[in-house]
Amino acid sequence: MRITGVRLVATTVLAALTLAMGACADDSGSDAGAGSGTDTGSNSSGTIKEGLKVAFLPKQVNNPYFDTSDNKGGKVAVGEFKGTFSQTGPSEASPSAQVSYINTLSQQQTDVIVVSANDKDAICGALTEAKSAGAKIVTYDSDTKPECRDVFVNQATADGIAKSQIKLISDAVGADGGEIAILSATANATNQNAWIEMMKTELAKPEYSKLKLVDTVYGDDKDEKSFQEAQGLLAKHPNLKGIISPTTVGVAAAARYLSGSSYKGKVQLTGLGTPNQMRAFVKDGTVKAFALWNPADLGYLAAYAGGALASGMITGKEGDKFKAGKLGDYTVGANGEIVLGDPFTFDSSNIDQFNF
Amino acid sequence: MAVETPVREPVSPPRATARGLLGSWDLLVLVALVLVVVVGTLTIDGVGNPRFYRFVVLEAIPIALIALPMTLIVITGEIDLSVASTVGLTCSVMGKLWQSGLTSLPALIAISLVLGAVLGAVNGLFVTVFGLPSLAVTIGTLALYRGLAYVVLGDKAVADYPVEWTRDMIAPIPGTVIPWFVLVVAALAVLFGVLLHATPIGRGLYAIGNNAEASAYSGIAVMRTKFWLFVATGVVAALAGVFWTFRFASARADNADGLELSVVAAVLLGGVSIFGGRGGLLGVVAAVALLGTLRNALQLADVPANALTIVTGTLLIASVVGPNVVRMARGRLRRRPPEERTQP
Numbered sequence: 001m002r003i004t005g006v007r008l009v010a011t012t013v014l015a016a017l018t019l020a021m022g023a024c025a026d027d028s029g030s031d032a033g034a035g036s037g038t039d040t041g042s043n044s045s046g047t048i049k050e051g052l053k054v055a056f057l058p059k060q061v062n063n064p065y066f067d068t069s070d071n072k073g074g075k076v077a078v079g080e081f082k083g084t085f086s087q088t089g090p091s092e093a094s095p096s097a098q099v100s101y102i103n104t105l106s107q108q109q110t111d112v113i114v115v116s117a118n119d120k121d122a123i124c125g126a127l128t129e130a131k132s133a134g135a136k137i138v139t140y141d142s143d144t145k146p147e148c149r150d151v152f153v154n155q156a157t158a159d160g161i162a163k164s165q166i167k168l169i170s171d172a173v174g175a176d177g178g179e180i181a182i183l184s185a186t187a188n189a190t191n192q193n194a195w196i197e198m199m200k201t202e203l204a205k206p207e208y209s210k211l212k213l214v215d216t217v218y219g220d221d222k223d224e225k226s227f228q229e230a231q232g233l234l235a236k237h238p239n240l241k242g243i244i245s246p247t248t249v250g251v252a253a254a255a256r257y258l259s260g261s262s263y264k265g266k267v268q269l270t271g272l273g274t275p276n277q278m279r280a281f282v283k284d285g286t287v288k289a290f291a292l293w294n295p296a297d298l299g300y301l302a303a304y305a306g307g308a309l310a311s312g313m314i315t316g317k318e319g320d321k322f323k324a325g326k327l328g329d330y331t332v333g334a335n336g337e338i339v340l341g342d343p344f345t346f347d348s349s350n351i352d353q354f355n356f
Numbered sequence: 357m358a359v360e361t362p363v364r365e366p367v368s369p370p371r372a373t374a375r376g377l378l379g380s381w382d383l384l385v386l387v388a389l390v391l392v393v394v395v396g397t398l399t400i401d402g403v404g405n406p407r408f409y410r411f412v413v414l415e416a417i418p419i420a421l422i423a424l425p426m427t428l429i430v431i432t433g434e435i436d437l438s439v440a441s442t443v444g445l446t447c448s449v450m451g452k453l454w455q456s457g458l459t460s461l462p463a464l465i466a467i468s469l470v471l472g473a474v475l476g477a478v479n480g481l482f483v484t485v486f487g488l489p490s491l492a493v494t495i496g497t498l499a500l501y502r503g504l505a506y507v508v509l510g511d512k513a514v515a516d517y518p519v520e521w522t523r524d525m526i527a528p529i530p531g532t533v534i535p536w537f538v539l540v541v542a543a544l545a546v547l548f549g550v551l552l553h554a555t556p557i558g559r560g561l562y563a564i565g566n567n568a569e570a571s572a573y574s575g576i577a578v579m580r581t582k583f584w585l586f587v588a589t590g591v592v593a594a595l596a597g598v599f600w601t602f603r604f605a606s607a608r609a610d611n612a613d614g615l616e617l618s619v620v621a622a623v624l625l626g627g628v629s630i631f632g633g634r635g636g637l638l639g640v641v642a643a644v645a646l647l648g649t650l651r652n653a654l655q656l657a658d659v660p661a662n663a664l665t666i667v668t669g670t671l672l673i674a675s676v677v678g679p680n681v682v683r684m685a686r687g688r689l690r691r692r693p694p695e696e697r698t699q700p
Contacts, residue, residue, distance in 0.1 A: 061661050091661040094613060096604060103411040104655045107402040121515035122606035125522065 048307035052083035055105050056299065057115040059142065060093040064276065064356040065295055066116065069141065073299025074114060080325050081307050083111075095122035106130035112306030114299075115149075116141040124148040136309035140302035141295075150309050150316040151336045153302040155293040156343045158191065161246065162198030164291045164343045165270065169242045170208055172268035172288045177210025178241030181233050183254055183271075185221040185247040195246050214240070219250045226253035234263055245271035251290060255281035275346050275354040282348050291343040295356055298340055301327055305338055380686070381627035381679045382639035389646040396653040403653050410533040414526060414603065416648035418443070418596040418612065420541050420641065422619045423626075424548045425589040427640045430623050431552070432564040432582055433632025434483065434490035439593040440615035441501035442475045444608075446597030448505040451514030451607025461521060468594045475501060476590020480583035490586075498616065505609040514607040525602035537599060544592065549637045557581070565632025621668060622647055625675035634679070647671070 056074045058066030070087045078085035088105070090097030095118040103126055105113050113135050117123055120143060127137050127148045137149040146152070169180055182199070184192045196216060203211055214237055219226025226249055234240055245251035251271030255278060258264050265285050273290045281287045304324035305314075314320035320332040330338050346354065396403035422439045429436050446468045453464060475497070482493040529536045552558040563571040564578050572578045601607045626643035628635030647668070654664055 086658070088655075088658065089661065091665060092614070094610070095606065095608075096600075096612070099604065100411070100415055100652070101655065104652065107405065107408060107411070107656060119513055119515075119604070119606050119608065121513060122604035122608075125526070125603075125605060 046311065046313060048081040048083075048304075048313070049311040050082040052078075052081070052111040052307055052310050053109070054078045054083050054085055054112040054114065054303055054306055054310075055108075055110045056085070056087045056302075057089045057098065057101055057105065057113060058087070059089075059098075059116045059118050061087070061089045061091055063093075065274070066141075068354070068356040069295035069299035069302075071299075073296035073301075074303040075299075076296075077300040077303035077307070077325055081304075083307065085303075093118050095119035098123050099126040102126040102130055106133040106135055109133070110135050111310045112136045112138060112303075114138045114140055114302045114306055115144075117144045118142070120144045136306055138302050138306040138309065140298055146335045149336070151305050151314075151332060151338055153298060153305055154337050154339045155298055156341070157339055158194045159198055160339075160342045161272070161291075162195050162202050164345065165195070165244050165246055165272075166199055166202040166208060166211075168270040168289050168291060168345065169244050169268060170211060172270055173211065173242045175210075177208075177212070179212050179214045179237055179239050180242040180244065181215040181217065181237065181240060182213065183226060183229055183233065183243055183245040183247075183250045184216060184218050185250060187218045192246060199244070211242075219245075219247070219253065221247055221249045223249060223253050226250040227257050230254035230257045234261075234267065240267055242268040242270070245269065247271065248273050248277060248292075251287075252277040252281075255286050259284055259286040272343070273346075274356055275351050276356060278346065279351055282346070282351050289345050289347040291345050293340055294344040294354075297327060297344070300325065301330065301338065301340055305330070381682055382636060382642065384678070384682070385626060385639050385642040385646055389642055389649065392646060392650050392653060396649070400653055400657045402656050406533045408652065408656070410528070410535065412645075412648045412652050413534055413538050415652070416644050417535070417537055417541055417603075418600055418615060419618050419622055419648070420644045421544065421596045421599070422589070422593050422615070423622045423640050423644055424541075424544055424637065425585065425592050426619050426623050427626070427628055427635065427637055428548060428552055428561055429490075429582075429585050429589060430620075430628045430630065431561050431632060431635055432585065433568065434582060434585075435494065435620070435630075436476075436479060436490065436586060436589050437494040437616050437620070438475070438479060438497035438501055439589060439596075439619060440612045441498045441505065442472060442590055442593035443597040443600055443612035443615060444610065445475065445501045445505040445508070446471055446594040447601045447607040447611040448509040448609050450598065450601055452508050454517065454607075455514050465598055468598050469591050472590040472592070472594020472597070473587050474590070476587040476593075477583070479590070480586030483586065484579040484583045502609070502613075505611075509607065509609045511609070515605055517602065517605060522602045522605040525599060540595075545637065545641055552637055561585075562633055565629075565634070618647070621672045621675070625671055627675070627679050629679065630676060643675075 054074070056070040058070060060066070075085045089101055098115070098118050099122065102113065102115070102123060106129060113130055115123070115127070115137065117139055124145055127144060131137055138151055138153060139149045140153040141155065143152040173180065182196060184196060186192070200213065202208065203213055215233060217229045217233060219229045230243065230253060233243060243254055245254050251269065251273040254269055258267060258269055259281055269287050270290050272292050274292060278287060278290055301324050304322065308314045308322040309316060314322050314332060316332060316336045318332055318334050321329060323329050332338055402408055426436060426439065449471055450464050450468050453467065458464060479490070479494055479497055482488050483490045525537065526535050528534055529539070552561060560571065560576040560581060563574070563576055564581065568578050597611070600611050622644045623640050624630060625647065626635065626640030628640060650667070651664060654667065
C-alpha cells in the first residue's frame with residue numbers, strides 16, 4: 001500500500017511538472033519538444049509491452065470484412081507483441097449494442113479497445129468512461145468524434161483513392177486513352193464528391209491528357225439503378241472506353257452489366273469493390289483490376305497503434321512516430337489520424353487470397 | 357367468501373395478499389435473479405462491482421419503462437409491437453426539432469410525449485373503433501412509424517445537444533453509481549402497479565383478458581380501457597425515446613431497432629400470459645432485471661453475441677412453457693385427495 005502511495009505521489013508530481021513544462025513550451029512557442037522528456041514513463045524508442053489485453057470491437061460480428069481485419073490482421077499483430085487478442089461485439093450493427101460491449105470491455109480492464117464506430121456520437125460516452133478506466137481507444141474503419149478516442153486508423157485518404165482510381169482506369173484503357181465516365185453513389189455523398197473532384201484534378205495532369213471524362217452518373221448505391229445507369233452510359237456514349245465506379249454497389253452492378261453484354265473486355269471498368277463481389281468478373285475478364293484497402297493490414301496497423309499507445313510510446317498527438325511490425329513506420333497526423341496508405345489493388349494474381 | 361373463493365380461484369385476479377402479489381412463477385423469476393447475481397459474483401470477474409449494476413440499469417431502463425404499460429396491455433389479451441418504432445420516431449422528431457432551432461428541453465420533452473400519445477392513440481383507434489387485432493395493427497404501425505422516422509431524419513444522426521443534457525440524463529443518484537432515471541422508472545412502476553393490483557380498473561383488465569365479452573356485459577368499458585392503454589404505452593415509449601436520445605447523445609431513425617422483442621420477452625418471462633388474464637408487474641420487473649443482469653454477466657464472461665441470442669431465445673420459450681407447466685402442476689396437486697396434499 002505504501003509503495004502504491006509513493007508511486008501515486010511521484011506520478012502526480014511528474015505529471016504536474018510535465019504539464020507545466022508543456023505549458024511553458026506552448027507559451028514561448030519555441031523549443032518545441034524540449035519538454036517531452038522521459039519523465040512521464042513514455043518510451044518513444046522502446047518496445048511494446050508484453051501481455052497487453054487488446055480487444056477488437058467491429059461494427060458487428062460475423063461480418064467477413066471485419067473477420068478479415070480482426071482475425072487476419074489484428075490477431076496476428078497482437079500475437080507478434082505477445083498480447084492477448086479478443087474479438088467481441090454485437091450481432092447487429094447498432095450503436096447501442098456496441099455501448100454495452102464497450103462497457104463490458106472497460107469492466108474487464110482491457111488495455112486497448114479497437115473499435116469501428118456504428119455512430120460517431122452514440123458510443124462516445126461509453127468510450128470516455130472506458131478511457132477513464134485506463135483503456136486506450138483506437139478507432140479503425142469508422143471514426144468517432146476525435147475527443148472520444150486516442151487515434152483513428154484511416155483506410156486511405158481521399159487523395160490516395162482518387163489517384164489510384166485514375167491510375168487503374170488509365171492502365172486498363174491503355175496508351176491510346178479515350179472517353180471515360182464515372183458511376184457514383186448518390187449525388188450528395190460527401191466522400192464520393194470529394195473523390196470525384198480530386199479525380200478531375202488528377203486527370204488534368206499531362207500523363208492523363210488522352211483520358212477525357214465525359215459524364216458522371218449516380219446509381220444511388222442501389223443495385224438495379226446502378227445497373228441501368230451503366231447501361232445508359234454505354235447507350236449515350238458509343239465511344240466510351242472506361243468506367244470508374246468508386247462505390248462497391250456500383251462497381252459490382254456495372255460489372256454484371258458489362259459481363260453479360262457485347263462490351264465485355266472492350267469497355268474497361270474499375271472502382272472500389274470487395275474481392276468476393278468482384279471475383280467472378282476478374283476471372284471472366286470483365287475487370288482487370290480494382291481497388292480497396294486491405295482490411296487485414298488495417299486491423300494489423302490498428303493493433304500496433306493500440307500497443308504503442310498502451311506502452312506509452314505514443315500519445316496520439318500529431319507527429320508521434322511508431323513502428324507497426326511488417327508494415328513499417330507510421331506517423332500520427334492531424335486530429336490523431338494514422339493513414340494506412342494507398343488503396344490496395346486487387347487483380348487476378350491476388351484476388352484468391354482474400355475472402356471478404 | 358369462503359364459498360365463492362374455490363370456484364373463482366383459477367381465473368380470479370391476484371389479490372393484494374402476499375400470495376396474490378407473488379404468484380409461484382414470479383417467485384421463480386426472483387429466485388433465478390438472486391441465483392444469477394450470487395453465482396455471477398462468485399464466478400465472473402466484475403459482476404460484484406457497483407459499476408456492473410450501473411451499466412445493467414442504464415441498459416435496462418428503456419426496456420423496463422415500456423414493459424410496464426405493455427404488461428397491462430398483454431393482460432387484456434392485446435399486444436403492442438410498435439413500441440420500438442415509436443421510440444425511433446420520437447427520437448427523430450426530437451432531433452429534427454432541435455436541429456431546426458427548438459432549444460427548450462421542457463418543450464422538446466412535452467412535444468415528444470404528446471407525439472407518443474398520438475401514436476398510441478392511432479394504435480388504439482384501429483384496435484377499438486375498427487375492431488382489428490392488435491397484433492396485425494401494431495405490426496403495421498411498427499413498419500409505418502419506423503418509415504416515418506426515416507422520412508423525418510433520413511440516415512442522418514442529430515447529436516449536437518448540450519453536453520449537460522446528455523450528462524444529466526445518466527447522472528448517478530448522489531452517493532451511488534445508479535443513474536437517477538431509475539427513480540422515474542420506479543415511480544411509474546408504482547403507478548402502474550397500484551393501477552393493476554389495487555384498483556377496480558386493474559381487476560377489469562384481468563377480466564377483459566379472461567373474457568372480454570363477459571366483462572363488457574358486466575359493465576366494464578372494454579374498448580375505452582384498451583384505447584387508453586395504447587395511449588399510455590405510446591407516452592411511455594416516447595419517454596423512453598427521450599431517455600434514449602440523451603443517453604446516447606444521438607437521435608437516429610434506427611434508434612431502439614428491435615427493442616420491442618426485448619420488451620415482450622421480459623413481459624412473458626415475467627409470467628404474463630400471452631393469452632391474457634394472467635400475470636403481474638412484480639414478475640415483469642424481476643424479469644427485466646434478470647434478463648439485463650444475465651446478459652451483462654455472460655458478456656463479461658466472454659460469451660459471444662450469437663450464444664447470447666440463443667440464451668435469450670431459450671429463456672423466452674421457457675417463459676411461455678414454464679408458467680403453463682407450473683399451473684398444470686398446481687392443478688394436479690389441487691385434484692389430489694386432501695390427505696395427500698397436506699403431506700410435506
